[in-house]
Amino acid sequence: MKKRVAVYSSSRRLPPAPAVEAQAEAPRPPRKPIAWKKLRVPAAAALALLLALSIWLLSPSQAVIPPLPPEAAAPLLTPAEAYEKIPPSVVHVRGIPEVEDPENDTKPEGNVGTGVVIVDTGIILTNLHVVYGSKQIKITFADGTESAADVIGERPEHDLAVLQAKELPDDLQPATLRSTNGLRPGDQVVAVGFPFGIGPSASAGVISGLKREYRASSGKRLLSNLIQFDAAVNPGNSGGPLVTADGEVVGIVTGLLNPTEQRVFIGIGFAVPIENAASAVGLSPF
16 A cells, blocks of 8 residues: 655754844933033023013003094184185174265265174174274175164274174174184184275285284274284274184284385284173173
């Protein structure tokens, strides 16, 4: 009988694998102790630097604070806009030395000036020298209405006269008055009146000074506490309003300074503060 060979793996035995010895880990070097003494100075310096930086960032000078919105102040008017507010209150004043004869076409000459309505009942401020010694006073309003007027008050120390018109136009508009408190040299003003009878005319300038003195050309009267301005004025402007950039009356034009005898403007005009003018009527509008 034939032998069967068992199907196995080779009967040859391999030599046993050599034993692998576990490789020992190299010993770690011991940790060095932290030299705290050496770190004291750098740590203290870093802490001080951090503290200083915090203070600098939070200081008011460095803190970012949003700016407050500016106050909504009303813009100043241009001279043209300021002028537009005053003509309805400005009147032409004639001081007539004689009673006019209706049958005589020749009208007597008299003083020509300006006035400003301050009460809607027809109370008007003007200069005393415009109506002084007059037998008749004629007023012409902005709408062309003509009226006779009477002097109901005088303030010679301020060259002021208070007039009452006898006939009034419809819807008469008095001017808005403003105190001189806060008025400064350099502030813009407009003088309104009838220079040489022409007008109403406007001239713009600035306040040149306050609390000035002025002696009238006659030399008999010294006016004080006046507003000096450089807006052009000429004979006929007397009694007219001096208007601020807000369109409000701050003074009554009373004179001009000229070293010559020609009575024309050379750059210096004077106005009575409106406080004095209002007191002449017994009013305190402020």
